[in-house]
Amino acid sequence: VGERSMKWYDIDVNAKKWTKEAGEIIRNSFQNELLIHTKSAPDDLVTNMDKEIEQFFIKKINETYPEHQILGEEGFGNEIEELKGTVWIIDPIDGTMNFVHQQRNFAISVAVYEDGVGKIGLIYDVVLDELYHSIKGNGAFLNEEKLPKLKSTKVAEAVIGMNVTWVTENKRINPTILAPLAKAVRGTRSYGSAALEMAYVATGRIDAYITLRLSPWDFAAGLIIVEELGGYVTTLKGEPLNLLAQNSVFVSKPGLHEEIMNDYLYKYKG
Ligand code: IPD
Ligand code: CA
Ligand code: CA
Ligand code: CA
Incomplete structure:
Protein backbone atom coordinates (compact mmCIF):
# COMPACT_ATOMS: atom_id res chain seq x y z
CA VAL A 1 0.00 0.00 0.00
CA LEU A 147 -22.44 -2.22 -5.50
CA PRO A 148 -22.41 -3.51 -9.08
CA LYS A 149 -21.58 -1.19 -12.00
CA LEU A 150 -24.64 0.59 -13.40
CA LYS A 151 -26.17 -0.98 -16.49
CA SER A 152 -27.59 0.99 -19.36
CA THR A 153 -31.39 1.40 -19.53
CA LYS A 154 -34.09 3.07 -21.67
CA VAL A 155 -36.53 5.90 -20.96
CA ALA A 156 -39.55 3.61 -21.40
CA GLU A 157 -38.29 1.36 -18.56
CA ALA A 158 -36.91 4.08 -16.30
CA VAL A 159 -38.05 5.39 -12.94
CA ILE A 160 -36.82 8.95 -12.57
CA GLY A 161 -36.47 11.18 -9.54
CA MET A 162 -37.83 14.61 -10.37
CA ASN A 163 -39.72 17.32 -8.57
CA VAL A 164 -43.25 17.91 -9.81
CA THR A 165 -42.78 21.71 -9.63
CA TRP A 166 -40.40 21.51 -12.60
CA VAL A 167 -43.13 19.95 -14.73
CA THR A 168 -45.62 22.74 -13.94
CA GLU A 169 -45.47 26.48 -14.62
CA ASN A 170 -42.29 27.91 -13.05
CA LYS A 171 -39.49 30.35 -13.68
CA ARG A 172 -36.55 27.96 -14.09
CA ILE A 173 -37.56 25.69 -16.94
CA ASN A 174 -40.22 25.63 -19.60
CA PRO A 175 -42.61 22.80 -18.67
CA THR A 176 -42.68 21.69 -22.33
CA ILE A 177 -39.16 20.28 -21.76
CA LEU A 178 -39.76 18.02 -18.77
CA ALA A 179 -43.47 17.19 -19.10
CA PRO A 180 -42.92 14.92 -22.17
CA LEU A 181 -40.17 13.09 -20.26
CA ALA A 182 -42.42 12.65 -17.21
CA LYS A 183 -45.00 11.11 -19.54
CA ALA A 184 -42.56 8.84 -21.37
CA VAL A 185 -40.88 7.24 -18.35
CA ARG A 186 -42.24 4.24 -16.46
CA GLY A 187 -42.55 6.32 -13.28
CA THR A 188 -41.40 9.41 -11.42
CA ARG A 189 -40.46 9.77 -7.75
CA SER A 190 -39.64 12.72 -5.53
CA TYR A 191 -37.87 11.98 -2.26
CA GLY A 192 -36.84 15.45 -1.07
CA SER A 193 -33.16 14.69 -0.44
CA ALA A 194 -30.78 15.22 -3.33
CA ALA A 195 -28.10 13.13 -1.63
CA LEU A 196 -30.44 10.17 -1.15
CA GLU A 197 -31.74 10.48 -4.70
CA MET A 198 -28.16 10.22 -5.95
CA ALA A 199 -27.58 7.24 -3.65
CA TYR A 200 -30.74 5.67 -5.10
CA VAL A 201 -29.34 6.05 -8.63
CA ALA A 202 -26.17 4.35 -7.36
CA THR A 203 -28.17 1.37 -6.06
CA GLY A 204 -30.58 1.23 -9.03
CA ARG A 205 -33.67 2.12 -6.93
CA ILE A 206 -34.18 4.87 -9.47
CA ASP A 207 -32.53 5.17 -12.88
CA ALA A 208 -31.96 8.93 -13.06
CA TYR A 209 -32.45 12.12 -11.05
CA ILE A 210 -33.12 15.54 -12.53
CA THR A 211 -33.24 18.78 -10.60
CA LEU A 212 -32.95 22.44 -11.50
CA ARG A 213 -30.73 23.88 -8.80
CA LEU A 214 -28.42 22.30 -6.26
CA SER A 215 -25.50 23.58 -4.22
CA PRO A 216 -22.12 21.81 -4.05
CA TRP A 217 -22.84 20.19 -0.65
CA ASP A 218 -26.01 18.58 -2.08
CA PHE A 219 -24.19 16.68 -4.83
CA ALA A 220 -20.46 16.53 -3.88
CA ALA A 221 -20.59 13.04 -2.31
CA GLY A 222 -23.21 11.60 -4.68
CA LEU A 223 -21.10 12.63 -7.67
CA ILE A 224 -18.16 10.53 -6.48
CA ILE A 225 -20.31 7.48 -5.71
CA VAL A 226 -22.33 7.55 -8.95
CA GLU A 227 -19.29 8.16 -11.18
CA GLU A 228 -17.42 5.33 -9.47
CA LEU A 229 -20.21 3.01 -10.69
CA GLY A 230 -20.08 4.26 -14.28
CA GLY A 231 -23.04 6.63 -13.97
CA TYR A 232 -23.13 10.18 -15.35
CA VAL A 233 -23.42 13.38 -13.32
CA THR A 234 -23.75 16.58 -15.37
CA THR A 235 -25.77 19.76 -15.62
CA LEU A 236 -29.00 19.65 -17.63
CA LYS A 237 -26.91 20.87 -20.55
CA GLY A 238 -24.65 17.83 -20.23
CA GLU A 239 -21.70 19.83 -18.86
CA PRO A 240 -19.52 18.96 -15.85
CA LEU A 241 -20.71 20.34 -12.50
CA ASN A 242 -19.02 23.34 -10.91
CA LEU A 243 -18.20 22.47 -7.29
CA LEU A 244 -18.10 26.10 -6.24
CA ALA A 245 -21.48 27.19 -7.64
CA GLN A 246 -25.11 26.25 -7.92
CA ASN A 247 -25.87 23.92 -10.82
CA SER A 248 -28.75 22.20 -12.52
CA VAL A 249 -28.08 18.49 -11.99
CA PHE A 250 -28.78 15.43 -14.14
CA VAL A 251 -27.66 12.10 -12.67
CA SER A 252 -28.20 8.98 -14.73
CA LYS A 253 -27.31 5.47 -15.69
CA PRO A 254 -25.33 5.21 -18.92
CA GLY A 255 -27.38 4.97 -22.12
CA LEU A 256 -30.31 6.68 -20.42
CA HIS A 257 -28.22 9.84 -20.03
CA GLU A 258 -27.63 10.00 -23.76
CA GLU A 259 -31.25 9.26 -24.63
CA ILE A 260 -32.62 11.95 -22.29
CA MET A 261 -30.03 14.50 -23.46
CA ASN A 262 -30.74 13.83 -27.15
CA ASP A 263 -34.52 13.49 -27.03
CA TYR A 264 -35.58 15.86 -24.22
CA LEU A 265 -32.94 18.08 -22.62
CA TYR A 266 -31.43 19.36 -25.87
CA LYS A 267 -34.06 22.10 -25.65
CA TYR A 268 -32.85 23.30 -22.24
CA LYS A 269 -30.84 26.48 -22.50
CA GLY A 270 -30.33 27.08 -18.74
C1 IPD B 1 -32.33 20.30 -0.19
C2 IPD B 1 -32.68 18.90 -0.59
C3 IPD B 1 -33.78 18.90 -1.62
C4 IPD B 1 -33.40 19.72 -2.84
C5 IPD B 1 -33.06 21.14 -2.40
C6 IPD B 1 -31.93 21.11 -1.38
P1 IPD B 1 -31.37 20.74 2.30
O1 IPD B 1 -31.24 20.30 0.73
O2 IPD B 1 -31.58 18.21 -1.13
O3 IPD B 1 -34.07 17.59 -2.06
O4 IPD B 1 -34.49 19.75 -3.74
O5 IPD B 1 -32.67 21.89 -3.52
O6 IPD B 1 -31.63 22.43 -0.98
O7 IPD B 1 -31.58 22.22 2.31
O8 IPD B 1 -32.47 19.97 2.88
O9 IPD B 1 -30.02 20.39 2.81
CA1 CA C 1 -28.85 19.84 0.91
CA1 CA D 1 -28.69 20.78 4.51
CA1 CA E 1 -30.82 23.82 3.56
Missing part, protein backbone atom coordinates in the same frame (compact mmCIF):
# COMPACT_ATOMS: atom_id res chain seq x y z
CA GLY A 2 1.53 3.29 -1.10
CA GLU A 3 1.85 6.37 1.07
CA ARG A 4 -0.85 8.17 -0.91
CA SER A 5 -3.49 5.47 -0.63
CA MET A 6 -2.68 5.19 3.11
CA LYS A 7 -3.56 8.86 3.37
CA TRP A 8 -7.03 8.30 1.85
CA TYR A 9 -7.57 5.15 3.86
CA ASP A 10 -6.92 7.09 7.08
CA ILE A 11 -9.21 9.95 6.08
CA ASP A 12 -11.90 7.47 5.01
CA VAL A 13 -11.83 5.63 8.35
CA ASN A 14 -12.24 8.91 10.23
CA ALA A 15 -14.90 10.27 7.86
CA LYS A 16 -16.98 7.11 8.33
CA LYS A 17 -16.52 7.12 12.11
CA TRP A 18 -17.55 10.77 12.44
CA THR A 19 -20.50 10.32 10.08
CA LYS A 20 -21.81 7.39 12.14
CA GLU A 21 -21.30 9.37 15.35
CA ALA A 22 -23.14 12.35 13.86
CA GLY A 23 -25.99 10.01 12.88
CA GLU A 24 -26.15 8.76 16.47
CA ILE A 25 -26.38 12.35 17.73
CA ILE A 26 -29.27 13.01 15.32
CA ARG A 27 -31.14 9.81 16.25
CA ASN A 28 -30.75 10.63 19.95
CA SER A 29 -32.14 14.12 19.33
CA PHE A 30 -35.51 12.90 18.08
CA GLN A 31 -37.16 13.18 21.49
CA ASN A 32 -35.82 16.71 22.05
CA GLU A 33 -37.59 19.84 20.92
CA LEU A 34 -36.32 21.20 17.59
CA LEU A 35 -35.61 24.87 17.01
CA ILE A 36 -36.76 25.58 13.46
CA HIS A 37 -35.99 28.74 11.51
CA THR A 38 -36.53 29.75 7.91
CA LYS A 39 -33.66 31.08 5.79
CA SER A 40 -34.27 32.54 2.31
CA ALA A 41 -37.96 31.53 2.03
CA PRO A 42 -40.75 29.87 4.06
CA ASP A 43 -39.80 26.47 2.57
CA ASP A 44 -36.07 26.93 3.28
CA LEU A 45 -35.68 25.44 6.75
CA VAL A 46 -32.77 25.15 9.14
CA THR A 47 -32.73 23.66 12.64
CA ASN A 48 -30.39 23.68 15.60
CA MET A 49 -29.40 20.13 14.57
CA ASP A 50 -28.21 21.21 11.07
CA LYS A 51 -25.88 23.69 12.79
CA GLU A 52 -24.81 21.36 15.59
CA ILE A 53 -23.89 18.56 13.20
CA GLU A 54 -21.92 20.84 10.89
CA GLN A 55 -19.99 22.17 13.90
CA PHE A 56 -19.39 18.60 15.10
CA PHE A 57 -17.65 17.75 11.80
CA ILE A 58 -15.68 20.98 11.74
CA LYS A 59 -14.31 20.37 15.23
CA LYS A 60 -13.24 16.80 14.38
CA ILE A 61 -11.63 17.78 11.08
CA ASN A 62 -9.83 20.82 12.51
CA GLU A 63 -8.43 18.74 15.39
CA THR A 64 -7.25 15.90 13.17
CA TYR A 65 -6.38 17.60 9.87
CA PRO A 66 -5.69 21.29 10.61
CA GLU A 67 -4.42 21.81 7.04
CA HIS A 68 -7.74 20.73 5.43
CA GLN A 69 -10.41 23.21 4.33
CA ILE A 70 -14.15 22.77 4.90
CA LEU A 71 -17.12 23.95 2.86
CA GLY A 72 -20.39 23.44 4.74
CA GLU A 73 -23.95 24.51 3.99
CA GLU A 74 -24.53 26.29 7.27
CA GLY A 75 -21.43 28.45 6.84
CA PHE A 76 -19.31 27.41 9.85
CA GLY A 77 -16.47 26.24 7.62
CA ASN A 78 -14.05 28.22 5.50
CA GLU A 79 -14.72 30.70 2.74
CA ILE A 80 -13.58 28.68 -0.25
CA GLU A 81 -12.73 30.41 -3.50
CA GLU A 82 -10.79 27.62 -5.17
CA LEU A 83 -10.58 23.86 -4.67
CA LYS A 84 -6.88 23.73 -3.80
CA GLY A 85 -5.51 21.11 -1.42
CA THR A 86 -7.83 18.86 0.58
CA VAL A 87 -11.37 20.21 0.90
CA TRP A 88 -14.26 18.61 2.78
CA ILE A 89 -17.72 19.45 1.41
CA ILE A 90 -20.42 18.78 3.98
CA ASP A 91 -24.18 18.88 4.13
CA PRO A 92 -24.93 18.12 7.79
CA ILE A 93 -28.58 17.29 7.05
CA ASP A 94 -29.71 16.94 3.46
CA GLY A 95 -33.49 16.91 3.40
CA THR A 96 -34.10 19.21 6.36
CA MET A 97 -37.79 19.47 5.46
CA ASN A 98 -38.10 15.68 5.72
CA PHE A 99 -36.09 15.73 8.96
CA VAL A 100 -38.53 18.27 10.44
CA HIS A 101 -41.78 16.82 9.09
CA GLN A 102 -41.06 13.07 8.91
CA GLN A 103 -37.99 12.24 11.02
CA ARG A 104 -36.85 10.11 8.07
CA ASN A 105 -35.75 10.42 4.42
CA PHE A 106 -32.80 12.68 5.15
CA ALA A 107 -29.06 12.05 5.05
CA ILE A 108 -25.65 13.34 6.03
CA SER A 109 -23.50 14.02 2.97
CA VAL A 110 -19.72 14.19 3.29
CA ALA A 111 -17.23 14.45 0.44
CA VAL A 112 -13.47 14.92 0.35
CA TYR A 113 -11.81 16.45 -2.70
CA GLU A 114 -8.15 17.00 -3.51
CA ASP A 115 -7.31 19.78 -5.95
CA GLY A 116 -10.87 19.53 -7.27
CA VAL A 117 -10.83 15.75 -7.74
CA GLY A 118 -13.35 13.70 -5.75
CA LYS A 119 -11.63 11.15 -3.48
CA ILE A 120 -14.15 10.07 -0.83
CA GLY A 121 -17.96 10.23 -0.91
CA LEU A 122 -20.26 9.27 1.99
CA ILE A 123 -24.04 9.51 2.14
CA TYR A 124 -25.57 8.28 5.38
CA ASP A 125 -29.28 7.52 5.72
CA VAL A 126 -29.36 8.12 9.45
CA VAL A 127 -32.68 6.43 10.25
CA LEU A 128 -32.13 3.29 8.16
CA ASP A 129 -28.44 3.11 9.16
CA GLU A 130 -27.50 2.80 5.47
CA LEU A 131 -24.09 4.17 4.55
CA TYR A 132 -23.36 4.63 0.85
CA HIS A 133 -19.65 5.18 0.34
CA SER A 134 -16.81 5.19 -2.11
CA ILE A 135 -13.10 5.85 -2.26
CA LYS A 136 -12.25 6.81 -5.83
CA GLY A 137 -10.93 3.82 -7.72
CA ASN A 138 -11.95 1.29 -5.07
CA GLY A 139 -15.61 0.73 -5.91
CA ALA A 140 -18.76 1.90 -4.15
CA PHE A 141 -20.57 0.20 -1.28
CA LEU A 142 -23.84 0.17 0.61
CA ASN A 143 -22.70 -0.66 4.14
CA GLU A 144 -20.36 -3.65 3.57
CA GLU A 145 -21.95 -4.72 0.29
CA LYS A 146 -20.13 -3.83 -2.94
Whole structure:
Protein backbone atom coordinates (compact mmCIF):
# COMPACT_ATOMS: atom_id res chain seq x y z
CA VAL A 1 0.00 0.00 0.00
CA GLY A 2 1.53 3.29 -1.10
CA GLU A 3 1.85 6.37 1.07
CA ARG A 4 -0.85 8.17 -0.91
CA SER A 5 -3.49 5.47 -0.63
CA MET A 6 -2.68 5.19 3.11
CA LYS A 7 -3.56 8.86 3.37
CA TRP A 8 -7.03 8.30 1.85
CA TYR A 9 -7.57 5.15 3.86
CA ASP A 10 -6.92 7.09 7.08
CA ILE A 11 -9.21 9.95 6.08
CA ASP A 12 -11.90 7.47 5.01
CA VAL A 13 -11.83 5.63 8.35
CA ASN A 14 -12.24 8.91 10.23
CA ALA A 15 -14.90 10.27 7.86
CA LYS A 16 -16.98 7.11 8.33
CA LYS A 17 -16.52 7.12 12.11
CA TRP A 18 -17.55 10.77 12.44
CA THR A 19 -20.50 10.32 10.08
CA LYS A 20 -21.81 7.39 12.14
CA GLU A 21 -21.30 9.37 15.35
CA ALA A 22 -23.14 12.35 13.86
CA GLY A 23 -25.99 10.01 12.88
CA GLU A 24 -26.15 8.76 16.47
CA ILE A 25 -26.38 12.35 17.73
CA ILE A 26 -29.27 13.01 15.32
CA ARG A 27 -31.14 9.81 16.25
CA ASN A 28 -30.75 10.63 19.95
CA SER A 29 -32.14 14.12 19.33
CA PHE A 30 -35.51 12.90 18.08
CA GLN A 31 -37.16 13.18 21.49
CA ASN A 32 -35.82 16.71 22.05
CA GLU A 33 -37.59 19.84 20.92
CA LEU A 34 -36.32 21.20 17.59
CA LEU A 35 -35.61 24.87 17.01
CA ILE A 36 -36.76 25.58 13.46
CA HIS A 37 -35.99 28.74 11.51
CA THR A 38 -36.53 29.75 7.91
CA LYS A 39 -33.66 31.08 5.79
CA SER A 40 -34.27 32.54 2.31
CA ALA A 41 -37.96 31.53 2.03
CA PRO A 42 -40.75 29.87 4.06
CA ASP A 43 -39.80 26.47 2.57
CA ASP A 44 -36.07 26.93 3.28
CA LEU A 45 -35.68 25.44 6.75
CA VAL A 46 -32.77 25.15 9.14
CA THR A 47 -32.73 23.66 12.64
CA ASN A 48 -30.39 23.68 15.60
CA MET A 49 -29.40 20.13 14.57
CA ASP A 50 -28.21 21.21 11.07
CA LYS A 51 -25.88 23.69 12.79
CA GLU A 52 -24.81 21.36 15.59
CA ILE A 53 -23.89 18.56 13.20
CA GLU A 54 -21.92 20.84 10.89
CA GLN A 55 -19.99 22.17 13.90
CA PHE A 56 -19.39 18.60 15.10
CA PHE A 57 -17.65 17.75 11.80
CA ILE A 58 -15.68 20.98 11.74
CA LYS A 59 -14.31 20.37 15.23
CA LYS A 60 -13.24 16.80 14.38
CA ILE A 61 -11.63 17.78 11.08
CA ASN A 62 -9.83 20.82 12.51
CA GLU A 63 -8.43 18.74 15.39
CA THR A 64 -7.25 15.90 13.17
CA TYR A 65 -6.38 17.60 9.87
CA PRO A 66 -5.69 21.29 10.61
CA GLU A 67 -4.42 21.81 7.04
CA HIS A 68 -7.74 20.73 5.43
CA GLN A 69 -10.41 23.21 4.33
CA ILE A 70 -14.15 22.77 4.90
CA LEU A 71 -17.12 23.95 2.86
CA GLY A 72 -20.39 23.44 4.74
CA GLU A 73 -23.95 24.51 3.99
CA GLU A 74 -24.53 26.29 7.27
CA GLY A 75 -21.43 28.45 6.84
CA PHE A 76 -19.31 27.41 9.85
CA GLY A 77 -16.47 26.24 7.62
CA ASN A 78 -14.05 28.22 5.50
CA GLU A 79 -14.72 30.70 2.74
CA ILE A 80 -13.58 28.68 -0.25
CA GLU A 81 -12.73 30.41 -3.50
CA GLU A 82 -10.79 27.62 -5.17
CA LEU A 83 -10.58 23.86 -4.67
CA LYS A 84 -6.88 23.73 -3.80
CA GLY A 85 -5.51 21.11 -1.42
CA THR A 86 -7.83 18.86 0.58
CA VAL A 87 -11.37 20.21 0.90
CA TRP A 88 -14.26 18.61 2.78
CA ILE A 89 -17.72 19.45 1.41
CA ILE A 90 -20.42 18.78 3.98
CA ASP A 91 -24.18 18.88 4.13
CA PRO A 92 -24.93 18.12 7.79
CA ILE A 93 -28.58 17.29 7.05
CA ASP A 94 -29.71 16.94 3.46
CA GLY A 95 -33.49 16.91 3.40
CA THR A 96 -34.10 19.21 6.36
CA MET A 97 -37.79 19.47 5.46
CA ASN A 98 -38.10 15.68 5.72
CA PHE A 99 -36.09 15.73 8.96
CA VAL A 100 -38.53 18.27 10.44
CA HIS A 101 -41.78 16.82 9.09
CA GLN A 102 -41.06 13.07 8.91
CA GLN A 103 -37.99 12.24 11.02
CA ARG A 104 -36.85 10.11 8.07
CA ASN A 105 -35.75 10.42 4.42
CA PHE A 106 -32.80 12.68 5.15
CA ALA A 107 -29.06 12.05 5.05
CA ILE A 108 -25.65 13.34 6.03
CA SER A 109 -23.50 14.02 2.97
CA VAL A 110 -19.72 14.19 3.29
CA ALA A 111 -17.23 14.45 0.44
CA VAL A 112 -13.47 14.92 0.35
CA TYR A 113 -11.81 16.45 -2.70
CA GLU A 114 -8.15 17.00 -3.51
CA ASP A 115 -7.31 19.78 -5.95
CA GLY A 116 -10.87 19.53 -7.27
CA VAL A 117 -10.83 15.75 -7.74
CA GLY A 118 -13.35 13.70 -5.75
CA LYS A 119 -11.63 11.15 -3.48
CA ILE A 120 -14.15 10.07 -0.83
CA GLY A 121 -17.96 10.23 -0.91
CA LEU A 122 -20.26 9.27 1.99
CA ILE A 123 -24.04 9.51 2.14
CA TYR A 124 -25.57 8.28 5.38
CA ASP A 125 -29.28 7.52 5.72
CA VAL A 126 -29.36 8.12 9.45
CA VAL A 127 -32.68 6.43 10.25
CA LEU A 128 -32.13 3.29 8.16
CA ASP A 129 -28.44 3.11 9.16
CA GLU A 130 -27.50 2.80 5.47
CA LEU A 131 -24.09 4.17 4.55
CA TYR A 132 -23.36 4.63 0.85
CA HIS A 133 -19.65 5.18 0.34
CA SER A 134 -16.81 5.19 -2.11
CA ILE A 135 -13.10 5.85 -2.26
CA LYS A 136 -12.25 6.81 -5.83
CA GLY A 137 -10.93 3.82 -7.72
CA ASN A 138 -11.95 1.29 -5.07
CA GLY A 139 -15.61 0.73 -5.91
CA ALA A 140 -18.76 1.90 -4.15
CA PHE A 141 -20.57 0.20 -1.28
CA LEU A 142 -23.84 0.17 0.61
CA ASN A 143 -22.70 -0.66 4.14
CA GLU A 144 -20.36 -3.65 3.57
CA GLU A 145 -21.95 -4.72 0.29
CA LYS A 146 -20.13 -3.83 -2.94
CA LEU A 147 -22.44 -2.22 -5.50
CA PRO A 148 -22.41 -3.51 -9.08
CA LYS A 149 -21.58 -1.19 -12.00
CA LEU A 150 -24.64 0.59 -13.40
CA LYS A 151 -26.17 -0.98 -16.49
CA SER A 152 -27.59 0.99 -19.36
CA THR A 153 -31.39 1.40 -19.53
CA LYS A 154 -34.09 3.07 -21.67
CA VAL A 155 -36.53 5.90 -20.96
CA ALA A 156 -39.55 3.61 -21.40
CA GLU A 157 -38.29 1.36 -18.56
CA ALA A 158 -36.91 4.08 -16.30
CA VAL A 159 -38.05 5.39 -12.94
CA ILE A 160 -36.82 8.95 -12.57
CA GLY A 161 -36.47 11.18 -9.54
CA MET A 162 -37.83 14.61 -10.37
CA ASN A 163 -39.72 17.32 -8.57
CA VAL A 164 -43.25 17.91 -9.81
CA THR A 165 -42.78 21.71 -9.63
CA TRP A 166 -40.40 21.51 -12.60
CA VAL A 167 -43.13 19.95 -14.73
CA THR A 168 -45.62 22.74 -13.94
CA GLU A 169 -45.47 26.48 -14.62
CA ASN A 170 -42.29 27.91 -13.05
CA LYS A 171 -39.49 30.35 -13.68
CA ARG A 172 -36.55 27.96 -14.09
CA ILE A 173 -37.56 25.69 -16.94
CA ASN A 174 -40.22 25.63 -19.60
CA PRO A 175 -42.61 22.80 -18.67
CA THR A 176 -42.68 21.69 -22.33
CA ILE A 177 -39.16 20.28 -21.76
CA LEU A 178 -39.76 18.02 -18.77
CA ALA A 179 -43.47 17.19 -19.10
CA PRO A 180 -42.92 14.92 -22.17
CA LEU A 181 -40.17 13.09 -20.26
CA ALA A 182 -42.42 12.65 -17.21
CA LYS A 183 -45.00 11.11 -19.54
CA ALA A 184 -42.56 8.84 -21.37
CA VAL A 185 -40.88 7.24 -18.35
CA ARG A 186 -42.24 4.24 -16.46
CA GLY A 187 -42.55 6.32 -13.28
CA THR A 188 -41.40 9.41 -11.42
CA ARG A 189 -40.46 9.77 -7.75
CA SER A 190 -39.64 12.72 -5.53
CA TYR A 191 -37.87 11.98 -2.26
CA GLY A 192 -36.84 15.45 -1.07
CA SER A 193 -33.16 14.69 -0.44
CA ALA A 194 -30.78 15.22 -3.33
CA ALA A 195 -28.10 13.13 -1.63
CA LEU A 196 -30.44 10.17 -1.15
CA GLU A 197 -31.74 10.48 -4.70
CA MET A 198 -28.16 10.22 -5.95
CA ALA A 199 -27.58 7.24 -3.65
CA TYR A 200 -30.74 5.67 -5.10
CA VAL A 201 -29.34 6.05 -8.63
CA ALA A 202 -26.17 4.35 -7.36
CA THR A 203 -28.17 1.37 -6.06
CA GLY A 204 -30.58 1.23 -9.03
CA ARG A 205 -33.67 2.12 -6.93
CA ILE A 206 -34.18 4.87 -9.47
CA ASP A 207 -32.53 5.17 -12.88
CA ALA A 208 -31.96 8.93 -13.06
CA TYR A 209 -32.45 12.12 -11.05
CA ILE A 210 -33.12 15.54 -12.53
CA THR A 211 -33.24 18.78 -10.60
CA LEU A 212 -32.95 22.44 -11.50
CA ARG A 213 -30.73 23.88 -8.80
CA LEU A 214 -28.42 22.30 -6.26
CA SER A 215 -25.50 23.58 -4.22
CA PRO A 216 -22.12 21.81 -4.05
CA TRP A 217 -22.84 20.19 -0.65
CA ASP A 218 -26.01 18.58 -2.08
CA PHE A 219 -24.19 16.68 -4.83
CA ALA A 220 -20.46 16.53 -3.88
CA ALA A 221 -20.59 13.04 -2.31
CA GLY A 222 -23.21 11.60 -4.68
CA LEU A 223 -21.10 12.63 -7.67
CA ILE A 224 -18.16 10.53 -6.48
CA ILE A 225 -20.31 7.48 -5.71
CA VAL A 226 -22.33 7.55 -8.95
CA GLU A 227 -19.29 8.16 -11.18
CA GLU A 228 -17.42 5.33 -9.47
CA LEU A 229 -20.21 3.01 -10.69
CA GLY A 230 -20.08 4.26 -14.28
CA GLY A 231 -23.04 6.63 -13.97
CA TYR A 232 -23.13 10.18 -15.35
CA VAL A 233 -23.42 13.38 -13.32
CA THR A 234 -23.75 16.58 -15.37
CA THR A 235 -25.77 19.76 -15.62
CA LEU A 236 -29.00 19.65 -17.63
CA LYS A 237 -26.91 20.87 -20.55
CA GLY A 238 -24.65 17.83 -20.23
CA GLU A 239 -21.70 19.83 -18.86
CA PRO A 240 -19.52 18.96 -15.85
CA LEU A 241 -20.71 20.34 -12.50
CA ASN A 242 -19.02 23.34 -10.91
CA LEU A 243 -18.20 22.47 -7.29
CA LEU A 244 -18.10 26.10 -6.24
CA ALA A 245 -21.48 27.19 -7.64
CA GLN A 246 -25.11 26.25 -7.92
CA ASN A 247 -25.87 23.92 -10.82
CA SER A 248 -28.75 22.20 -12.52
CA VAL A 249 -28.08 18.49 -11.99
CA PHE A 250 -28.78 15.43 -14.14
CA VAL A 251 -27.66 12.10 -12.67
CA SER A 252 -28.20 8.98 -14.73
CA LYS A 253 -27.31 5.47 -15.69
CA PRO A 254 -25.33 5.21 -18.92
CA GLY A 255 -27.38 4.97 -22.12
CA LEU A 256 -30.31 6.68 -20.42
CA HIS A 257 -28.22 9.84 -20.03
CA GLU A 258 -27.63 10.00 -23.76
CA GLU A 259 -31.25 9.26 -24.63
CA ILE A 260 -32.62 11.95 -22.29
CA MET A 261 -30.03 14.50 -23.46
CA ASN A 262 -30.74 13.83 -27.15
CA ASP A 263 -34.52 13.49 -27.03
CA TYR A 264 -35.58 15.86 -24.22
CA LEU A 265 -32.94 18.08 -22.62
CA TYR A 266 -31.43 19.36 -25.87
CA LYS A 267 -34.06 22.10 -25.65
CA TYR A 268 -32.85 23.30 -22.24
CA LYS A 269 -30.84 26.48 -22.50
CA GLY A 270 -30.33 27.08 -18.74
C1 IPD B 1 -32.33 20.30 -0.19
C2 IPD B 1 -32.68 18.90 -0.59
C3 IPD B 1 -33.78 18.90 -1.62
C4 IPD B 1 -33.40 19.72 -2.84
C5 IPD B 1 -33.06 21.14 -2.40
C6 IPD B 1 -31.93 21.11 -1.38
P1 IPD B 1 -31.37 20.74 2.30
O1 IPD B 1 -31.24 20.30 0.73
O2 IPD B 1 -31.58 18.21 -1.13
O3 IPD B 1 -34.07 17.59 -2.06
O4 IPD B 1 -34.49 19.75 -3.74
O5 IPD B 1 -32.67 21.89 -3.52
O6 IPD B 1 -31.63 22.43 -0.98
O7 IPD B 1 -31.58 22.22 2.31
O8 IPD B 1 -32.47 19.97 2.88
O9 IPD B 1 -30.02 20.39 2.81
CA1 CA C 1 -30.82 23.82 3.56
CA1 CA D 1 -28.85 19.84 0.91
CA1 CA E 1 -28.69 20.78 4.51
